[in-house]
Amino acid sequence: MTQTPISLDIPPAFPDHTQLPESDGTFVKNFQEHPQSILLTDSLGSLLQKLHPDGNYAIGQDCGIYWRETEPPEQGAIAPDWFYVPNVPALLEGQIRRSYVLWREFMAPLIALEFASGDGAEERDKTPLSVSNSGEVTKPGKFWVYERIIRIPYYGIYEIRSHKLEVYHLQDFSYHPIEPNERGHFPISMLGIELGIWQGNYQNQDQLWLRWWDNQGNLLLIGDERAEQERQRREVLEAKLKEYQARFGEL
Known part of the structure; x- marks a missing residue:
């Protein structure tokens, strides 16, 4: 007896970062955004080398986080201006990440930052995702997605024009504002640093910038600052050596 082959309608696998759009076509809103992201990343480098000697971490700068499958795909993505994800590889199978796909990673970012060009209303939007009886989908707000879906432990909003910074910590499944310490900094206790x-x-650009400090209040330096600090240290040592030689002769 000949058996009729059974046809199975297997749904396609969830797409990965190579199959999803890497941009929604929007422009960066101001000239400070990219330098601000680079400044945050550069100054955090030494700490991340200590925390991740294996190099297993990823930093996104205006890159998409895919949290929901939609059509078109970019409607299910959100793009923080800066975010850090611990304990994930920087490259995927040797390829540079095009986006961060939650259903492929299962590891949420530890912190996400938004640089608000306006009054921060978009970044504080708590509108939930909803579907009407007619099938119309309400676009969720950034705050809601970060808090309720991705569940990022720390979320910061920096209003560039007013220089206002607020940072939230996820506790008991909801965001609570962090109070600044005596230095006016916001502790990021899971990293042992302050923002x-x-x-x-x-x-x-002579501006007010977001920066990191250690929990003792010492500014985390970028590469140029570390090089300048080392140059000044050498100059001080050379001056002391010359003074010693002038007083006591050559060694």
């Missing part, structure tokens, strides 16, 4: 605002010149 605050720093006045200075970076990439030819």
Whole structure:
């Protein structure tokens, strides 16, 4: 007896970062956004080398996080201006990440930051995802997605024009505002550092920037600052050596 082959309608596998759009086609909103992201990443480098000697971490800068399958796909993505994910590889099978796909990773970012060009209303939007009887989908707000779906432990909103910074910590399944400490910084206890605002010149812009400090209040330096600090240290040592030689002769 000949058996008729059974046809199984197997749904396609969930797409990965190579199959999803890497941009929604929108522009960066201001000239400070990219330098700000680079500044945060550069100054965190030394700490991340200690925390992840194996190099297993990823930092996204205006990159998409896919949290829901939709059509078109980019409607199920959200793009923080800066975010850090611990304990995931920087590359996937040797390829540079195009986006961060939650259903492929199962590891949420530890912290996400938004640099608000406006009044921060978009970044504080708590509108939940909902579907009407007619099938119309209400677009959820950023705050709601970060808090209720991705569940990012720390979420910061920096209003660039007003220089206002607020940071939230996920506790008991909801965001609670963190109070600044005596230095005016916001402790990120899971990393042992603080986030605050720093006045200075970076990439030819004299601005108020977001920066990291350690929990003793010491600024985490970028590469140029570390090099300048080392140069000044050498100059001090050379001056002391010359002074010693002038007083006591050559060694």
